[in-house]
Amino acid sequence: MLGRVYSAVRAFARLLGSVSLTFLGLTCVTFVIGRVIPIDPVLAIVGDKASNETYDRVRLQLGLDKPLMVQYWTYLKKLVQGDFGNSVMTAHPVLTDLLHVFPATIELATLALVIGVVGGIPLGVYAAVNRGRWPDQLIRFVSLIGYSMPVFWLGLIGLLLFYAKLGWVEGPGRLDVGFDDIVPTVTGMLTVDSLWAGETEVFWNVMGHLILPASILGYISIATVARMTRSFMLSQLKQEYILAALAKGLSPARVVWVHALGNVWVQLITVIALTFGSLLEGAVLTETVFAWPGLGFYLKNSLFAADLNAVLGGTVLVGVVYIGLNMLSDVVYTLVDPRARGNS
Amino acid sequence: MTMRTWLLDPAPGSRRQARLGGWFRAWLALQRNSLAMTGLAIVVLLLLVAIFAPVIADRNLAVQQVLEDRLQPWSWQHWFGTDELGRDILTRMIFGARITLVIVFLVSAIVVPIGLAIGLPAGYFGGWIDAVLMRITDIFLAFPRLVLALAFAAALGPGIENAVIAIALTAWPPYARLARAETLTRRNAEFIQAAELLGASHLRILLTQILPLSLPSVIIRLTLDMAGIILTAAGLGFLGLGAQPPSAEWGAMVSSGRQVLLDQWWVATLPGLAIFVTSLGFNLLGDGLRDAADSRS
Numbered sequence: 001m002l003g004r005v006y007s008a009v010r011a012f013a014r015l016l017g018s019v020s021l022t023f024l025g026l027t028c029v030t031f032v033i034g035r036v037i038p039i040d041p042v043l044a045i046v047g048d049k050a051s052n053e054t055y056d057r058v059r060l061q062l063g064l065d066k067p068l069m070v071q072y073w074t075y076l077k078k079l080v081q082g083d084f085g086n087s088v089m090t091a092h093p094v095l096t097d098l099l100h101v102f103p104a105t106i107e108l109a110t111l112a113l114v115i116g117v118v119g120g121i122p123l124g125v126y127a128a129v130n131r132g133r134w135p136d137q138l139i140r141f142v143s144l145i146g147y148s149m150p151v152f153w154l155g156l157i158g159l160l161l162f163y164a165k166l167g168w169v170e171g172p173g174r175l176d177v178g179f180d181d182i183v184p185t186v187t188g189m190l191t192v193d194s195l196w197a198g199e200t201e202v203f204w205n206v207m208g209h210l211i212l213p214a215s216i217l218g219y220i221s222i223a224t225v226a227r228m229t230r231s232f233m234l235s236q237l238k239q240e241y242i243l244a245a246l247a248k249g250l251s252p253a254r255v256v257w258v259h260a261l262g263n264v265w266v267q268l269i270t271v272i273a274l275t276f277g278s279l280l281e282g283a284v285l286t287e288t289v290f291a292w293p294g295l296g297f298y299l300k301n302s303l304f305a306a307d308l309n310a311v312l313g314g315t316v317l318v319g320v321v322y323i324g325l326n327m328l329s330d331v332v333y334t335l336v337d338p339r340a341r342g343n344s
Numbered sequence: 345m346t347m348r349t350w351l352l353d354p355a356p357g358s359r360r361q362a363r364l365g366g367w368f369r370a371w372l373a374l375q376r377n378s379l380a381m382t383g384l385a386i387v388v389l390l391l392l393v394a395i396f397a398p399v400i401a402d403r404n405l406a407v408q409q410v411l412e413d414r415l416q417p418w419s420w421q422h423w424f425g426t427d428e429l430g431r432d433i434l435t436r437m438i439f440g441a442r443i444t445l446v447i448v449f450l451v452s453a454i455v456v457p458i459g460l461a462i463g464l465p466a467g468y469f470g471g472w473i474d475a476v477l478m479r480i481t482d483i484f485l486a487f488p489r490l491v492l493a494l495a496f497a498a499a500l501g502p503g504i505e506n507a508v509i510a511i512a513l514t515a516w517p518p519y520a521r522l523a524r525a526e527t528l529t530r531r532n533a534e535f536i537q538a539a540e541l542l543g544a545s546h547l548r549i550l551l552t553q554i555l556p557l558s559l560p561s562v563i564i565r566l567t568l569d570m571a572g573i574i575l576t577a578a579g580l581g582f583l584g585l586g587a588q589p590p591s592a593e594w595g596a597m598v599s600s601g602r603q604v605l606l607d608q609w610w611v612a613t614l615p616g617l618a619i620f621v622t623s624l625g626f627n628l629l630g631d632g633l634r635d636a637a638d639s640r641s
Contacts (some may be wrong), residue, residue: 018482023557025483029492033499141379144631148571148624152582153598153616156605164606264409281490285579289602300492300583315495318488326486 011334019327024076026319030312032073035068084313089305091115094313097298101189104174105287105294108214109279115218116225116275121220121261121268124229128237131257136335139226146223151282154216155289162212170208172291179205214292216281221275229264236260266336273329277322373530373636381630386625394441405435407590411527417610428600433611436592437618443593447508447577447586448570454512455569456562459519464550464558466520467527474524481520489514490579497585504587507580509592511573522565564637568630571623578619594619 048057063071078085084094127139162168170176174190183197185189191210194202235259236242245255284296291297295314302310352369356362364551370406374380393400409429416426424433466477500506530536530553580586582597589596594615601612 018479020485022486025480026487029487030495033495054522095545140631142514144379144627148575148620148627150575150582150595150598150616150619150623152579152595153613153619156598156602156616160605160609174573194442275490281488284490284494285582288583299494303494304584306498308498311495311498315491319486322488323486339484 006159014237015286015327015330019323022326023320026316026323027076027079028072030316030319031072033315034308034312035064035071035075058296079208079224079316084316085309087302087310087313088307089302089310094310098295098313098317100188101295101298103294104190105280105283105296107191108210108217108286108292108294109276109283111210111214111274112221112279112282113276115215116221116279119218119271120222120225121229123226125233125256127226127230128233131234136230139230143223143227144251146220149220151216151220152285152289154219155213155237155286158212158216159289169212170205172209172289174206174209174293175202176205176209193210209290213286213292217279217286220282221279224278225268225271225273229268232264232267233260236263269336270329273325273332277325280318280321367564370636374632377632377635379628380635383625383628383630383632386621387629388623389446390441390625393438394445397438397442401435401438403435403439405432407431416583417608424614425608427597427611428604432599433614436597437594437615440594440597440615440618441593441622442620443504443587445579447504447511448573450564451512451515451573452570452576454508455516455519456566457592458512458516460555460558460562462516463520463523463525464527464554467524468531468546468550468554470531471531477520478524481517484514485517485521487514490576493576493580494583494585496569497580502585502588504593507577507586510580511576515569518565518569520564522561523558526561527554530554530557538544560637564630564633567626567633571626571630574619574623574626 063074063112066074082095086092087094087097090097096113123142127136130136159172163171179202183193183199183202186193186196190206191203194200194206198207233256237256242255242260245259246252250259278294283292283294283300286292287294287296288300295317299311301315302314349363350361353361353365356365367516374384397403409431410426411429413422413426416422418425422432422434424437427433427436441445462477462481466474466481489511492514493507496510497503497506501510536553539553544552577586578593578595578598581593582599584596584599586595587593589600597615598612598619601608601610601615607613
């Protein structure tokens, strides 16, 4: 018992160590991008028409007279306290901006993930069961198409077809103009907030805007999920316990969907976590196409306003979510699969 | 004795015959896979188009702005119509193939050596060298590719070179892992021990014994990765961070067609089709190569 507690604590400490190392690495890179690469960060802020006094003052303010290590330490301390600096574009603290736009991205990526998982897992299982036959080939081809698809282009085609020509969905943006400010902000996710406030009309309008970008992102993740499910399932279906279960007289459907898939879930958790991370990335492009006011849209606008604080803040945020998802999948893996526990 | 039987001889008489025979068998395996052959055809066609772009199209048409001809639909003169500045879209797409391939090859030329330089020593020496190198790799593996590329482009300024650097910086870790895994499977093989006994230096063993054996899987991985590189590059171009106007980059062309999407759909959608078909070609080919390699081992 004590031994198990000990090994759990050790595993946790190791995980924490590797997570903080990765975080340090991430901040090192953003620090280098923000402070070292620009030839003169002061000039980037004050512009080249500023007087010498202003220049010197800003230089001291930024702490640029100190050694690089000290500067990094200051940067890191501020980051940990949630101080990402101020956005030049909006004049708000970057963190406030990020927290304001992030729920929109989460909402989009979550629905896309649901579509990816609900569509991808059955396809992957079906392909594995029919290995080498035409359903397998077809599913493989469809996922290769998903892997090869420029998501921004698919988004434009979707808009052209389903919004402009067929009129099945709402256009770019998150809400129609008349629906602004009806529901109070609770989570920042409009689907949740509108249901919370009991405004079903607003909810359906939100869904009308959300469904197209989410489906497009979802299709891309169906490709990943289906392919990974297929290969995990293939390795399970080869095992002897499958044969034993079939010999015992269980229905093939039960053996595939309950026994084999049950053992695949653990591996799938990692894939799903990583897919969510890549969806956040895909959201940058999709949001640009659909004028979706989330993190990607914010990053893009900051970029063109030369607002380095905001861009780097967003990068750190996405990086932290990435690291968090990796950690989460490790922890869940250990919790769900007893084999991953003892022998560390 | 025909060429074919010489190549497929189960007991090759020379090293050269054995090597050529191995390639020929892989080629036969690949040939049976019609999807992979389609991919190969797309990639070869793209290469030819890029190389002979000035021969098959008139460079002037790609940059010449004929404002009275702007946003024309397709015609015999302009097969794919014209864009918002009256430039021929097909010609621009043909020259765009060059930009795409240049990006892909530059990124590959950076990524593969870095990956090998990190992965081979990590697998070969093990111990703390392995721990340090792989920790660094893990850190870079945890980075969101497009967002980091975005941040880089923001600091360095937009442009094709910076896009290449940004993509390369985020693309090398899988190669380091792959090279390490390949090295580990051979580290304790007898021919390595033999080389050590003969007094070969570590560097020599790495470069002449382990590197050549790791290359095939690296190349397969690279083919599959090229699709991803193309998509990231096109994404950066679409955001305005890749090649700058007036150069004809596919992603940037899609972006500039967005304003007229509803009325002149071809301006944005046709260059996007080129991105899609190209990356599909690399994916199909890479997929087939992987299968061919699997069935051999």
